Amino acid sequence: MEREGVRMADEALFEFLHMEVISxxxxxxxxxxxxxxxxxxKLEGMGFRVGQGLVERFTRDIPRFKDELDIMKFVxxxxxxxxxxxxxxxxxxxxxxxxxxxxxxxxxxxxxxxGKQYMEHAPKFLAFTCGLVRGALSNLGVNSIVxxxxxxxxxxxxxxxxxxx
Amino acid sequence: MAVCVAVITKENYPLYISNIPAANELxxxxxxxxxxxxxxxxxxxxxxxxxxxxxxxxxxxxxxxxYKVYGYVANTKVKFVIVIxxxxxxxxxxxxxxxxxxxxxxYTDVMCNPFxxxxxxxxxxxxxxxxxxMMMQVC
Numbered sequence: 001m002e003r004e005g006v007r008m009a010d011e012a013l014f015e016f017l018h019m020e021v022i023s024x025x026x027x028x029x030x031x032x033x034x035x036x037x038x039x040x041x042k043l044e045g046m047g048f049r050v051g052q053g054l055v056e057r058f059t060r061d062i063p064r065f066k067d068e069l070d071i072m073k074f075v076x077x078x079x080x081x082x083x084x085x086x087x088x089x090x091x092x093x094x095x096x097x098x099x100x101x102x103x104x105x106x107x108x109x110x111x112x113x114x115g116k117q118y119m120e121h122a123p124k125f126l127a128f129t130c131g132l133v134r135g136a137l138s139n140l141g142v143n144s145i146v147x148x149x150x151x152x153x154x155x156x157x158x159x160x161x162x163x164x165x
Numbered sequence: 166m167a168v169c170v171a172v173i174t175k176e177n178y179p180l181y182i183s184n185i186p187a188a189n190e191l192x193x194x195x196x197x198x199x200x201x202x203x204x205x206x207x208x209x210x211x212x213x214x215x216x217x218x219x220x221x222x223x224x225x226x227x228x229x230x231x232y233k234v235y236g237y238v239a240n241t242k243v244k245f246v247i248v249i250x251x252x253x254x255x256x257x258x259x260x261x262x263x264x265x266x267x268x269x270x271x272y273t274d275v276m277c278n279p280f281x282x283x284x285x286x287x288x289x290x291x292x293x294x295x296x297x298x299m300m301m302q303v304c
Binding site: 049052053054055056057059060062063064065066139140141 | 175219220221238239240241242269270272273276277278279283
């Protein structure tokens with residue numbers, strides 16, 4: 001996406017594509033009037049596959065990870081920067097397998113006007129990223145559950161719960 | 166020259182294995198299979214002695230009478246094994262390293278192909294070409 005600090009057009013394309021994918025999926029399911037859960041699951045699944053592929057590429061020149069925290073740091077820094085052009089603002093953990101990633105200006109939400117008005121639509125725009133993170137972690141050998149929450153646009157939090165076998 | 170190249174998943178089943186004298190296939194499967202134990206050993210050793218090299222390239226896994234077996238493990242725990250004829254002594258570590266990098270890059274491309282399902286055996290012409298170039302170039 002970004003090469004040598006030059007902003008490339010494909011950055012905008014990713015944003016547009018992401019929006020279109022969401023609207024396409026939600027529209028196509030509106031007809032049969034089924035629940036929103038199906039759409040979110042679909043988006044999540046797409047993100048999962050993309051995350052799996054991307055992490056393969058992003059970790060190519062990185063030394064081996066020491067532990068889970070090391071992996072999470074990678075997700076917050078390199079992975080996030082590779083996709084969203086910024087790092088996660090805050091990473092918190094209870095050291096028992098729960099991590100909270102806070103992004104104060106999440107790129108996929110910046111196009112929605114800030115405030116409470118479109119709050120109900122925000123979760124649609126986070127499903128893909130939840131899958132992205134879950135796919136990345138799964139390919140790195142950590143099974144997890146990722147959920148997202150929005151308190152005030154465009155800030156959002158991702159909660160990652162590691163699943164221990 | 167490389168006589169055998171293998172890609173193995175994190176669950177330790179082969180995604181791709183190719184060898185040059187096609188007749189001896191079983192033998193190479195066996196050689197690669199044996200090497201997985203050494204890979205495992207090297208990986209677990211990394212965790213204990215903290216500050217030592219955490220490089221993806223594992224170096225020579227073990228030599229046999231006819232072959233030398235080299236290993237490489239990606240961050241996603243995908244293992245790459247290259248078997249080299251030990252009669253060919255002109256090989257330097259650097260060359261092997263660059264071979265593994267090429268292999269890793271090719272694998273990454275396969276993985277990023279939307280038509281490929283992760284975990285399936287690799288059936289890609291581009292990947293085949295990279296492998297055959299690695300087997301040819303040096304002989």
